[in-house]
Amino acid sequence: MIKENITILNENGLHALPASRFVKQAEKFASNVTLTKEGVKVSGKSIMGILTLACEKGSMVMLTTDGRDEEEAAAALRKILEGQD
Amino acid sequence: MAKERILKGIAVSKGIGQGVVFIYETKDVEVAQTPAPVQYPDKEVARFLEAIARTEGELNNIKERINAETGADFAQFLDAQILMLRDRDIISAVSEAIEQEKTNAEFIYHRILSMYAKKLEASKDQYLRERVMDIWDVGTRVLRSLAGLTHSSVVDVPPGSVLVAHDISPSEAALINPANVLGIAIEVGGRTSHTAITARALEIPAIVGVENMLAKIRNGEQAIIDGNRGIIIRSPTPGRVQFYQSEIKKEVEFQKVLSPYCELPAKTRDGRQIDISANIEFFIEYAHAKRYGAMGIGLFRTEFLYLTRRGNPSEEEQFRVYNELAKKMKPDPVIIRTYDLGGDKIFSDYREANPFLGWRAIRVCMDDLDFFRTQLRAILRASVNRNIRIMYPMISTYEEIKKATAYFHAIKKELHGEGVDVDDDIQIGIMVETPSAAIMSEQLAAHVDFFSIGSNDLTQYVLAVDRGNERVSHLFDHFHPAVLRLIKQVIGAGHMAHIWVGLCGELAADPLAIPLLIGLGVDELSMSPVAIPKAKMVLRALTVPECERIAERALAFRSAGEVKKFLRRMITKEFPAIGGIIGGAP
Structure with missing residues (x-):
């Protein structure tokens, strides 16, 4: 299991478009993906969950990936959160 | 068998469509809990x-x-x-x-x-x-x-249908498939409603404002939508069907007569070249524009992008649309009109007493520069194709031109700084559609590269008539001498300043108006693509000196009725070749 704290750098936070990209990317991996913000944990493969976290730019989230492709998943998803993809 | 019944509405898109009624329902569905537990x-x-x-x-x-x-x-x-x-x-x-x-x-x-x-x-x-x-x-x-309701989207309309609804939202209107929908009738709306614009764009016969229609029409019955007369006939009698079949046949034959004109140059008989271009709403219409022989896009309305997206599309999204359109039309020009949106379309909680006199178009953009900036950046980036022109709607004061242009140049500089290739000679023009812009056109002409007269709005504002209001719409007439005199003034002011002047309202496509406009010296006429062949046919029958004489005399009359009567008589006499198609003014 990989856990890392990431600051959202995407210009508009995790809005619908980046959130869609995040979910689509997360779905490509077999690993379990979760996002945790201020103690609230949601599935990284659920857009509704992510939207309700209301991650604006500058907020801190914990990305967890757990499974056989957890490393690739963490690397790909981190990019989206940091707005670099 | 159900009895024939004729319902009246407002004609907004010409033509006749006969087919099976498809009622698009927008009613809310019930979500009650069933009383007994679910068995399986x-x-x-x-x-x-x-x-x-x-x-x-x-x-x-x-x-x-x-x-x-x-x-x-x-x-x-x-x-x-x-x-x-x-x-x-x-x-x-x-x-x-x-x-x-x-x-x-x-x-x-x-x-x-x-x-x-x-x-x-x-x-x-x-x-x-x-x-x-x-x-x-x-x-x-x-x-x-x-709930088993399959009619949840207009996308599902089967071939051979006439689409009947209380209302169609802009995002649904964008999905209407012209291959399947032969006619449209809705209960609400006016000539400028989104459904009306979409129907005209897609060349689907349509009527709006048919009150209480859904109570009188059933799914699956036959109906004829007559977009010329503004009526829908449900369960038509065989005699009625026959009458309309022959009307459709006549229309098809006339189209055959017109079709060679798509290819012919837009020139008067004595050789004056007039740019005939297309008004479009959707990217895809570039194909119609080309097919009917347009020499460019005279008006690309961008509101559709906003309404489909239900929010300001990103710079990237807009850029892709403008860029594709510019590429498809190259080397012919594409005039992109910046958002002509009412404040109520942008802010859901915004209401005002007089939207036509209110916070709309350039006025909104001036107050929300970020919003404007996104669009200007996208347009400028697409100008790399070297055939894009930009046009501001609803200009009513010099300060608006000054401010918009200064802002435009700041953005251009910014893009230069980013190393983006933009067209340094891009033409900037304005819609002349407010009385103040028309009256002050001499002073404004020095600050722009072209004028495009928006005759529909100009007529509404000059005559103080809301054409969507049934009680006063009969007062709306673009042949009113007050409107024509302003048009003359604007063209004269433009030419004095050596800029070109176009016209992009319905007047541009009216066979009765074209000789008059040519006589007044207009350089460009922009219209819906389907109207182009007929306009070329009219244009090719004209000679400039005769048009000038007609125009001069036409402006001396007292009323729209007198002007039209005079035009009919003179055009039939001077240009007998087109006497047959000027018959009834639309």
Whole structure:
């Protein structure tokens, strides 16, 4: 299991478009993906969950990936959160 | 057999369409809890999953349609809706609750969506709060599918239909498939409603404002929509059908006469070249424009992008649309008009007493420079094709031109700084559609590269008539000498300053008006693509000195009625070749 704290750098936070990209990317991996913000944990493969976290730019989230492709998943998803993809 | 019945409305898009009535219902669906427990919860879960799958197919269809129409991957906002639809948290929560509570899918699904909607509504972020609209967009589709209502989208209209509805939202109107929809009739709206514009753009006969129609028409019966006379006839008698069949035949034959004109140059008989270009609303219409022989796009309305997207499209999204259009039309020019949106379209809670005299178009852009900036950047980036021109709507003062142009140059500089290639000679023009702009055209001409007279709005403002208001719409007439004198003044002012002057209202396509406009010296006429061959036919019959004489005399009359009577008589006498097609003014 990989856990890392990431600051959202995407210009508009995790809005619908980046959130869609995040979910689509997360779905490509077999690993379990979760996002945790201020103690609230949601599935990284659920857009509704992510939207309700209301991650604006500058907020801190914990990305967890757990499974056989957890490393690739963490690397790909981190990019989206940091707005670099 | 049902009895024939004729219902009256307002004609907004010409032509005749006969087909099977398809009623597009926008009513809300019921989500009540069924009184008895569900007997087979697993079957209820399966029913729910099927509804999700059907809805996904529907959304994918819509997405393809929008992408084809905008020529770019413009429907990304639907990706989020599709993900919301198949959200695994929601699906498993609904499935589990159905099993445990033995309750119907509608009720549970609605409850769980409401829970998410509430969470988002409580957000501090306005953008997230607005996503609630997406949730219910998706939710309503699923609930309709569960209720067995297949008519949840105009995308589903089968071939050979006439589309009947109370109203069609702009985002649904964008999905109308002209191959299947032979006519449109709606209960609300006026000539400038979105449905009317879409119907004209897609060349579908349409009428609006047919009061109480849904109570009088049934799904599946035959109906004729007469977009020339503004009526819908349900269950027409055989005699009526025969009459309309012959009308359709006549129309088809006339089109055959017109079709060679698509290819012919737009020139008067004595050799004056006039630019005939197309007004378009959707990217995809560039194909109509080319087919009918347009020499460029005289007006690309950008409101559609905003309304489809339900929010300001990103710079990238807009750039892709403008860039594709510019590439397709090269080397012919493409005039992009910046947003002509009313404040009420942008801010859902914004209302005003007089929208036509209110906060709209350039006035909104001037107050929300970020919004304007995104569009200007996208247009400027697309100007790399060297055939883009930009036009500001609803200009009423010199300061607006000054401010918009200064802002435009600042953005150009910014793009230069970023190393982006932009067209340094890009033409900037204005719509002349307010009386103040027309009266001050001599002073404004020095600050722009062209004028495009928006004759529809200009007429409304000059005559103080809202053409959508039934009680006064008979006073609306672009042949009113007050309007024509202003047009003359604007063309004269433009030419004195050596800039070209076009006209992009309905007047531009009216065979009765074209000789007059040529006589007044107009350089460009922009119209809906389908009107182009007829306009060329008229143009090619004219000679300039005769048109000038006609124009001079026409402006001396007292009323629109007198002007039209005079024009009919003179055109028939001077240009007998086109006497037959000027008959009734539209």
